[in-house]
Amino acid sequence: MKIIALHTSDDALIKKALRNDAKAEEALYNRHAAKMLGVCRTYIKDMHYAEDVMIQGFTRAFDSLSRFRFEGSFEGWLRRIMIREAIDFLRSRKQLHFAEIEEAETMQAYIAESDHDIEFLQLLIDNLPNGYKTVLIMFTVEGYNHKEIAEMLGITESTSKSQLFKARKMLQEQLASLQKKENETV
Numbered sequence: 001m002k003i004i005a006l007h008t009s010d011d012a013l014i015k016k017a018l019r020n021d022a023k024a025e026e027a028l029y030n031r032h033a034a035k036m037l038g039v040c041r042t043y044i045k046d047m048h049y050a051e052d053v054m055i056q057g058f059t060r061a062f063d064s065l066s067r068f069r070f071e072g073s074f075e076g077w078l079r080r081i082m083i084r085e086a087i088d089f090l091r092s093r094k095q096l097h098f099a100e101i102e103e104a105e106t107m108q109a110y111i112a113e114s115d116h117d118i119e120f121l122q123l124l125i126d127n128l129p130n131g132y133k134t135v136l137i138m139f140t141v142e143g144y145n146h147k148e149i150a151e152m153l154g155i156t157e158s159t160s161k162s163q164l165f166k167a168r169k170m171l172q173e174q175l176a177s178l179q180k181k182e183n184e185t186v
């Protein structure tokens with residue numbers, strides 16, 4: 001009796017893709033495309049550009065597949081490639097700017113939990129300047145620390161901290177403004 005494999009692991013698909021198996025590459029793409037588009041979309045407001053960046057990211061990943069060491073998850077490795085592609089895209093369009101300051105403000109900003117859904121929060125985040133938005137996503141969503149962010153973006157740690165503080169503050173102000181408008185209409 002022959003058993004049919006219903007699910008092929010990423011590792012098995014990667015090994016096949018390393019031997020130029022187009023179907024394995026397609027399977028990896030289909031398995032991870034939706035999540036990776038979400039990663040790109042958090043950095044890039046326009047869905048069409050985000051999709052272009054994702055495709056470029058997959059191209060880079062498949063070109064660099066021999067460097068994947070099977071030590072961590074393929075998804076995590078792919079996610080880092082997508083983040084770098086998104087940052088490179090923003091830089092190429094001169095949409096990623098950071099205001100240097102001598103000393104970062106260290107006051108902690110707090111965003112209260114509310115009934116806002118993910119799409120609404122994404123719209124608020126999309127309204128942030130790209131420098132603020134990029135640092136906010138890298139710190140809060142991706143889990144990078146300020147030193148890592150600074151190295152990846154070519155900025156100082158204090159600039160990273162400042163951008164995060166300002167992003168949180170701007171989100172708080174947006175939420176407060178919307179709350180005020182809701183209270184006025186009630």
